[in-house]
Amino acid sequence: MTEATPVVVVGLGPAGVIVSRVLAGAGIPVLALQPQPEPAHRSPTASPPPTVRRSPAETAAPARAPHQGADRLGGSKHLAAPQSYRLDPGAFDSWPLSIDELDGYYRRVERAFRVAPRPETAWTARMHAAALSIGHAPFAAPAAASGDTSALLRHPGITVVDATVTRVIRDSSGAVTGVESIDASGQRHRTACRTVVVAGGVIAGIRLLLLSGITGGGLVGSGLMSHNAFTVNGLFPGVDLGRDRAGAASAVAISEFEGDRFDHAGLGFTGGSVLQAAMTGPRTAAWREACATGLPSATAGDDPVAWIRRHESSIGTVWAQPDQLARPENRVDLDPTHRDVAGDPVARVTFDLADDDRLRWRFLADRMRRWLEAAGAGTTWAAPIEPQPLGTHLYGGVPMGADPATSVVDSFGRAHDTPGLVVVGSSTFPSTGGRGPVETIEALAWRTAERLARDARRAAPSARSR
Structure with missing residues (x-):
């Protein structure tokens, strides 16, 4: 493995940019790995075109194009308006936190990006x-x-590398120890770290977890939701x-x-x-x-x-942009036959209205x-x-909650059963709401990054004493 870094951030969309900047601003060095897109905005290794079907009874067929979004710095925010809504308070009824707990973070996002x-x-x-x-x-x-958030990455504590993370590496106890990646020239690398923040798009993030053998007790990938706009x-x-x-x-x-x-x-x-x-x-x-x-x-x-x-x-x-309920039959898993250019299974999306x-x-x-x-x-x-299972407003598959039996991560995106793994983005949303998700993604990411920084400061004295 290469020299250890405290935190690896996977993907520099709206969530990854904010997590990287907040952690670096707290004195925690960040290595951010961001794949480079093809002309269709998607990386052939991070986001290869998935296969799609409407029900498990069907054979999934390759999508005609990659799912909407962009594997570039700033991610899908470049493709949004960039409208910046707060979610309606009622959308939080099934969440393990209230809109009041996000209010201060919404305000920070609105100031940082001059929302008006x-x-x-x-x-x-x-x-x-x-x-x-x-x-x-x-x-x-x-x-x-x-929609351009690149200025936030101009910090000496952030190192950005053009690479696709293909696996999250864990030890025998299940705790994160690093990542495996492919750089722009096709070379494979291993980087040691204590924390991995998965901040890419919904389908790409779920696929990465499944490729890494992280299933959340079978919940990872289940309950995919979409704004079928x-x-x-x-x-x-x-x-x-x-x-x-x-x-x-x-x-x-x-x-x-x-x-x-x-x-x-x-x-x-x-x-x-x-x-x-x-x-x-x-x-x-x-x-x-x-x-x-x-x-x-x-x-x-x-x-x-x-x-x-x-x-x-x-x-x-x-x-x-209508609400949709999370249903277990709408899900993302790994396709058993189709593979990407690196030889890994592509995502298989099962989704219907x-x-x-x-x-x-x-x-x-x-x-x-x-x-x-x-x-x-x-x-x-x-x-x-x-059905729009490959749109820009996707949700679910890594739901947040207080109970590990019904959720994959807690309200800060920390995996219940994988120490050192954090997931940010709309894959953690328990519900969609009826308006755009970007500002909520950013507010949650800010809240998560501040908690990670506090956790790191608490752990530092005990680490120095060993």
Whole structure:
């Protein structure tokens, strides 16, 4: 093994960046291992395309592309708006901590990244007025000033190496002793350490634990959740909405249909979502194809994409990011036949929607249409909800909790049965909530890093006395 380092951080997405900086600022040297992506934003060793199926009865087929996100410094935050929501308090009902325990860390994140609403645009002003007209309480979506967090890594206590961690190494007692990695040239290395912080994406992190023989009593990988996000579109005839004149972080939102803020009696589902009218950013060919999905042929004729192109400046959209329940049948494990370029099994994702997901979609889609119509939309349409197990908003698989029988890590991300292993990120979330996860990921990571620093300071005197 190479010379020991106190802490190895695996992945420099939103959580890894914060953990590295907070630990280094507390005087704890950090070695951060960050894989380099291919053009599709994903590393062929850290995040090879998984196989996917809807049920265990099916044979999983290779995904056509890597799952969404980015194996680059800053991770998926570059692909987000970068909207920066706190979770609704009700989302914490199943968590081993309350939103009050995160309040101070939310505040630190908001100061560090200058979180605030973006300036109003013609589109958001229109949708704000429409929401008021039908009795809602609209608000401007909060967003970080930038998605680039690289400045936080400019600290002498942080060493960043381009490499993919392929295994967490443990001793006979199960405690962490180091990591195995592959560098950019394909060379394999072993690095000794006392603590490993797994901070990558959900699927990549679960795969790393399973490749390392860490199963959490069979819980690792179980209960995968996704924001199966969807949109409802509306045509505002003859109106240039100017939706490509600001970034997608510029949005107005309503929260009356989120969590338990409305009566669910007889609806057949729990939870909901924040609904938001956001800017589009560049109108690309992919955007036109997505926007055309669900457009009735009676409206668009035989070429719905061409219809979208003709009317695109007058099309407005409302987004939803609905809750989803954690179900054991939705899971990530290792594929028994497919392997990556290094010879390791790729992740196998088993995931499908349930009846409550579809009922929640119908309910929210109806409210989204009403909002668009109140703003002046003449025609509205939506694509049916589809499973999105490879999206950017994934959750679960390494759930936090107080009971080792039902959870893998505690509220600080420390593994119950693997001393020295810490997991940060949305894989530890026991529930999704109905809004974006990035600020909560960052707040939890800050809280975890401070606890690790306190633990290290307590252990230091006894270490020196030996």
